[in-house]
Amino acid sequence: MTDIIFRKSCLTAPSFTALVVLSSALSVNAQTVLPETIIPPTNQVSISTVATEEIASRTITPRPGTVETSSLMLNSGSPEATEKIEPANHIAQSPIGIGRTTRGGSSYIGVGTNIGASGNYSSLSDGNFTIISKVGLTKTLSVRPSVILGTDTTFLVPITYDFSFKSPDPFTEPLPIAPYVGVGAAIRTGDTSNTAVLVTGGIDVPLNSSLTATASVNAGFFDKTDVGVLLGVGYNFRGF
8 A cells, every 4th residue: 555655656746847847848938939020021012002003094085075073183293284374464565567557547648738827937837739648557556757848848757646436336337537646757858957846636537448538737846836737638558
């Protein structure tokens, strides 16, 4: 009996020792295990990047009658879409053309007569045969050279501003009367030639597509002021 108990003790002691050693080994092993490191794949591609490249490479063909409301069309990022339209800061000007039509009518060249009103210094104050003309420069400006023949031939070279009457009713034609005013030079020739300031004002009346009647008052400020009334008819032309 004693022998049996001794054998059980001998068997139990090594078993207990083995269990303790095994538990210690497991504990040490559990403490020395390094945490697992997760390394993300290097070839991972962002879903949003793929989607953006796919949308950017898509060709969109506009169709008449449709309105694009997609944010892609509003913010495409292309230079054409982001280009800013700057307002024009220059003043529009009428093109210059020698002999062009002004708002007062066509350019013309013709003949007429001068009737002296006052003064006695140049042929502007006498009754004389006259060559008249109008040469349009812009829509509103023209030069009107004239030659009053006589003992002391006088050249009139005014630059005029042309007007046009507008009818209050937009459905009726404007009045066919085109007034003008201007300043320039009056040049007296002869033994005592002289140049003076010229002031002029008058009206043009289109007679038809080929002829224009004109009447003007001209004042030349020589040593004495000469005033004359010019009446004439011109043949219309356009440009040179």
